[in-house]
Amino acid sequence: MNIVTPFFQQCTRTPNHIAFFEAENQLSYSELKEIILRIATYFQNHNIQNQCIAIALDRGIHAACCIYGILAAGAIYLPLDIKNPAPRLKVIIEDAQPRFVIGFGPSPEWLIETDKWLDYSQIPTTHSHLTPLEKTPTALAAILYTSGSTGKPNGVALSHQALSNFSSWAQKTFSINQKERIASLTPFHFDLSIFDLFTSLSSGASVYFMPTHLTLMPSRLTDWLDEHQISCWYTVPSLLSFIGLKGSLEKKSLPHLNQIIFAGEVFPTVHLIKLTNLLPDVIFYNLYGPTETNVSCYWKIDRERLNPQENIPIGHSACQAKLTINSDTGELIVNSINNFSGYWIQGKLEPIDSDNYATGDKVSLNQYGEYCYHGRLDRMLKCSGYRVEPAEIEQYISQLVGIQNCAVIGINDIASGQRPAAVVVLERDIDLAEVIKPLRKQLPTYMQPCKFKVLDKMPALSNGKIDYQAIQALFNS
Amino acid sequence: MKQEIRNFIFNELIFVAEPTKFSDDDNLIDSGLDSMGIMRLIMFLEEQFSVTLPDSEIDPDNIKSINTLEKWILLHKA
Numbered sequence: 001m002n003i004v005t006p007f008f009q010q011c012t013r014t015p016n017h018i019a020f021f022e023a024e025n026q027l028s029y030s031e032l033k034e035i036i037l038r039i040a041t042y043f044q045n046h047n048i049q050n051q052c053i054a055i056a057l058d059r060g061i062h063a064a065c066c067i068y069g070i071l072a073a074g075a076i077y078l079p080l081d082i083k084n085p086a087p088r089l090k091v092i093i094e095d096a097q098p099r100f101v102i103g104f105g106p107s108p109e110w111l112i113e114t115d116k117w118l119d120y121s122q123i124p125t126t127h128s129h130l131t132p133l134e135k136t137p138t139a140l141a142a143i144l145y146t147s148g149s150t151g152k153p154n155g156v157a158l159s160h161q162a163l164s165n166f167s168s169w170a171q172k173t174f175s176i177n178q179k180e181r182i183a184s185l186t187p188f189h190f191d192l193s194i195f196d197l198f199t200s201l202s203s204g205a206s207v208y209f210m211p212t213h214l215t216l217m218p219s220r221l222t223d224w225l226d227e228h229q230i231s232c233w234y235t236v237p238s239l240l241s242f243i244g245l246k247g248s249l250e251k252k253s254l255p256h257l258n259q260i261i262f263a264g265e266v267f268p269t270v271h272l273i274k275l276t277n278l279l280p281d282v283i284f285y286n287l288y289g290p291t292e293t294n295v296s297c298y299w300k301i302d303r304e305r306l307n308p309q310e311n312i313p314i315g316h317s318a319c320q321a322k323l324t325i326n327s328d329t330g331e332l333i334v335n336s337i338n339n340f341s342g343y344w345i346q347g348k349l350e351p352i353d354s355d356n357y358a359t360g361d362k363v364s365l366n367q368y369g370e371y372c373y374h375g376r377l378d379r380m381l382k383c384s385g386y387r388v389e390p391a392e393i394e395q396y397i398s399q400l401v402g403i404q405n406c407a408v409i410g411i412n413d414i415a416s417g418q419r420p421a422a423v424v425v426l427e428r429d430i431d432l433a434e435v436i437k438p439l440r441k442q443l444p445t446y447m448q449p450c451k452f453k454v455l456d457k458m459p460a461l462s463n464g465k466i467d468y469q470a471i472q473a474l475f476n477s
Numbered sequence: 478m479k480q481e482i483r484n485f486i487f488n489e490l491i492f493v494a495e496p497t498k499f500s501d502d503d504n505l506i507d508s509g510l511d512s513m514g515i516m517r518l519i520m521f522l523e524e525q526f527s528v529t530l531p532d533s534e535i536d537p538d539n540i541k542s543i544n545t546l547e548k549w550i551l552l553h554k555a
Binding site for chain 2: 213215216217218219220238239241242245246247248384413433434436437439440445446448449450451
């Protein structure tokens with residue numbers, strides 16, 4: 001088994017069909033295969049079997065070629081969020097201990113071991129006619145770093161069978177075929193990209209990489225969908241809300257668009273109703289699942305049942321996942337072939353000891369037997385579709401000079417789900433602005449607290465633990 | 478008007494360590510104003526200044542700084 005094998009089979013069936021399209025560039029299946037083989041040959045010559053290779057490239061054709069090349073060669077891909085500030089990238093590299101870090105140009109300042117750097121443009125143009133290396137189903141394919149509750153980013157390790165299971169489920173469920181034009185906007189370190197990368201090319205579909213700046217111009221974004229005759233798009237609700245409100249859809253019909261799939265956060269039903277009304281012929285799906293299980297629930301939006309006062313359900317089991325609810329806590333437990341193999345810690349896999357993954361999400365079943373989501377059992381936040389652990393932000397704040405204590409909570413926000421906010425206790429009478437200045441360079445935008453409050457003393461419960469509810473109340477008042 | 482826009486942006490949308498040192502020409506998008514922020518900003522501006530900002534004009538050229546925002550609003554207030 002290898003997650004990239006279906007693509008190679010597709011190359012024989014549809015060699016001249018467009019595989020990737022990005023701005024002025026486009027690659028047919030056979031042209032793409034040539035590039036992938038070049039990259040795979042280079043890596044195979046370096047004995048990288050089952051080793052992790054980090055990709056420091058923006059989302060797009062080059063990064064996607066690297067992913068396929070790495071996998072065909074039998075290695076594991078680790079997509080970095082190169083918009084992350086250098087200190088966070090350094091932490092991830094130190095933890096992942098990749099064999100190579102691939103990017104463009106000279107080695108970046110955040111990479112200490114510069115001998116690991118590989119300039120993409122220096123990869124030789126010659127290749128051998130290799131076929132994707134056969135892997136055992138449990139062999140690792142990807143490591144996706146998410147925010148970690150221990151205060152450090154966490155590498156979620158996914159196997160070839162986990163990716164394949166999701167990819168073929170999605171292909172079947174959404175009837176993806178070679179006529180499909182799939183818009184891709186999700187960065188590759190985000191699990192939504194597994195659809196864009198693998199379901200697409202396994203089915204013979206074409207992937208259209210959407211220019212990132214279009215997310216700032218909703219009306220141009222909907223023009224782009226129309227011009228490129230996009231038929232399917234898997235993205236996050238916050239962006240869909242934006243185009244529903246400001247994408248000039250009243251004046252456009254987008255006749256080619258058949259399906260919109262969304263996941264990553266709760267879609268405010270008011271905004272969803274607005275969008276479904278503007279796109280009456282489009283089928284919408286809500287997908288649910290943490291990175292550790294990928295998609296484990298899905299709901300095909302039933303327009304008749306949309307009620308502005310109610311959140312939509314996360315629906316039924318997806319990808320043959322066995323779902324149970326912990327009767328004491330209401331927590332959703334997922335047993336699925338999609339499930340991750342464990343966390344990647346200090347350069348190796350720390351395997352999980354159970355087939356059951358406790359999601360930390362509170363759920364219930366409704367009258368239709370569908371699962372409904374009721375928030376987190378722990379402190380995790382969802383900010384603009386990103387999962388954010390307050391502990392990771394606290395870790396950075398507490399290391400700043402002048403901070404005695406700090407706590408981070410989430411403020412609800414109609415546009416971006418939640419946003420972090422912080423309370424701090426200062427060591428002495430100093431200027432907060434001065435103290436928190438370094439954070440700008442340490443945390444990605446979506447992790448930056450949007451509000452700070454200075455307190456004399458941290459609110460505490462009688463057992464001495466931080467009273468997060470009291471802190472929450474401070475921001476709500 | 479500028480002060481109201483500044484207050485909303487720095488209190489609600491982006492985190493700038495020293496808002497007072499952020500000039501009216503400094504780039505808001507480079508400082509972390511993203512699509513979600515822009516959506517909230519436009520909803521705020523339309524309500525606060527009783528103006529309709531055309532969807533087709535929502536782009537970085539109009540949104541990039543406090544000064545361009547003010548100019549854009551005034552254009553539609555007339």
